[in-house]
Amino acid sequence: MKPFSEEDKSSNEIDLLLVESILQGNREDLEKLILRYQQWIYNIALRMVWDPVDAEDITQDILIKIITKLSSFQGKSTFKIWLYKIVKNHVLTMKKRTYETMLSNFRQFRTVLEDLTDQDLPDKKSVPVEVPLLVEETKMGCIMGMITCLDREQRLIFIMGDIFGLSDTEGAPLFEISKDNFRQKLSRARKQLINFMDNNCGLINEKNSCRCEKKTKASIEAGYVDPHTLRFADHYFQKVKDVVSDKTRQWDGWMEQAYMKLFREQPFKPSPDFPLTLRKMLHSQEFQDIFSVSMADQSS
Numbered sequence: 243m244k245p246f247s248e249e250d251k252s253s254n255e256i257d258l259l260l261v262e263s264i265l266q267g268n269r270e271d272l273e274k275l276i277l278r279y280q281q282w283i284y285n286i287a288l289r290m291v292w293d294p295v296d297a298e299d300i301t302q303d304i305l306i307k308i309i310t311k312l313s314s315f316q317g318k319s320t321f322k323i324w325l326y327k328i329v330k331n332h333v334l335t336m337k338k339r340t341y342e343t344m345l346s347n348f349r350q351f352r353t354v355l356e357d358l359t360d361q362d363l364p365d366k367k368s369v370p371v372e373v374p375l376l377v378e379e380t381k382m383g384c385i386m387g388m389i390t391c392l393d394r395e396q397r398l399i400f401i402m403g404d405i406f407g408l409s410d411t412e413g414a415p416l417f418e419i420s421k422d423n424f425r426q427k428l429s430r431a432r433k434q435l436i437n438f439m440d441n442n443c444g445l446i447n448e449k450n451s452c453r454c455e456k457k458t459k460a461s462i463e464a465g466y467v468d469p470h471t472l473r474f475a476d477h478y479f480q481k482v483k484d485v486v487s488d489k490t491r492q493w494d495g496w497m498e499q500a501y502m503k504l505f506r507e508q509p510f511k512p513s514p515d516f517p518l519t520l521r522k523m524l525h526s527q528e529f530q531d532i533f534s535v536s537m538a539d540q541s542s
Contacts (some may be wrong), residue, residue, distance in 0.1 A: 257321035265313060272519040279322075282406075283329055284513035285482075288313050289389055289401045290333050294473055298514050300339075305516055319415060326402075326416055334394050345390045348438045354450060355384075355442065358460035369469045371476075373458075379475040381445070381454040381462045382508055388435055388473060396431040403428040404493075405505050407486040424492040434491075435503045446500045460517055480510040 257278070285303055290295035315324050333406050345351050364385050389397055399417065402408040403424070405541040410421040417424060444450040461467040483489065483506040493499050 243423075254322070261312060261315060261321060272309065275318050275522075276517050276520065279308075279325060280305065280347040280516045281510070281513040285510055286329060286381070286401055286406070287333065288511065289386060289405065290342075290394070290397060291339040292383075292386055292390055293339065294419070294511075295337045296341075298436070300333065300336065301513065302516060302519065304329055305520065307332060311522075323412060323416055328399060331418060335400060341387070342390055346432070348388075348391045351388060351391050351438070352442060355457070358457045358464060358466075359458040360453075360456040363455055364459045364462065368536070369462075371469055375472070375475050376462070376467060376469060379467050379472050380458045381459070382474040383466060384443075384454065384457075385504055385508065388438065391438070392431050392434060396427065397436070399424070400431040400435070401407050401428050404502060405482055405486075405508075407478055407481045407491065409488075432502070433499065436498060439501055445504060445540050446497070447512075474509055474511075479512065482506045482508055482510050485510050501522075 253464065257275070260271045260278075261277045264275065282534040284297055284529040287304070288294060291297055291300065308325055308467075309470045311328065315321065318324075322448055325431050345354065363373050369376060389400065393398060399413070402412055402416075408416070409480070410424045413428070414421045417427075419427070439445070440450075442452055444452050445454070458467065462469060483503075486506065491502075493502050
């Protein structure tokens with residue numbers, strides 16, 4: 243699939259053909275549509291809530307909403323903007339997840355970092371994976387966690403705008419605001435993150451004492467890093483920078499460029515096989531009844 247931020251009429255035409263076929267009862271094309279968007283939805287959800295298990299549940303809930311609302315699509319926007327409005331409405335109104343409560347602002351996050359005492363790296367014989375992988379897991383988990391310190395709207399605008407390259411032309415109708423307002427909200431979110439990182443994180447600003455390798459062992463002891471089940475650093479095939487359309491995007495100044503590079507160096511993780519997990523549901527009598535009502539509404 244091509245990135246949702248890419249202006250591509252042929253991609254929208256494919257979406258429209260799939261939707262038309264689905265509304266005529268073609269379940270195979272429904273699975274194709276899910277496959278086109280599931281990875282993007284999952285990676286958005288993961289950055290909203292930090293935890294892969296929660297992100298999987300959220301993605302499945304969103305896919306079910308998309309399926310059951312499909313007959314309401316009227317073509318007033320591109321299909322992907324219609325779809326991402328469902329994503330937006332769901333993640334902005336869903337029940338708060340565990341890590342949203344734990345890391346809901348930058349003050350809490352700073353306290354967490356301070357509580358993780360500096361220690362030497364764990365003995366390589368005491369862990370089931372290579373130690374550098376644990377350091378990378380600590381780094382990526384920390385960067386991902388910082389995003390949860392933004393309020394939900396800021397978080398989503400930052401994820402979709404700066405990380406995944408949503409333009410103001412697409413972002414304005416999606417968030418139902420003006421292009422100027424979208425850019426302003428995106429800029430405020432970016433500045434809050436960079437300000438926190440530049441005052442606390444040693445990845446770019448070497449004057450800061452916080453170092454991923456010093457926090458790794460404490461992160462394991464606190465449960466933020468599980469050597470047996472890595473959340474972010476294990477078995478991913480792409481980085482965000484590999485899939486966004488605006489690969490050469492320029493931010494204001496070297497500092498913004500440096501910090502935004504960190505977010506785009508994060509994994510674009512493979513999503514679970516939602517067509518497989520949804521297949522039984524799609525063929526259950528209860529879901530077929532829902533789907534039949536949806537199709538009836540379309541034909542009436």
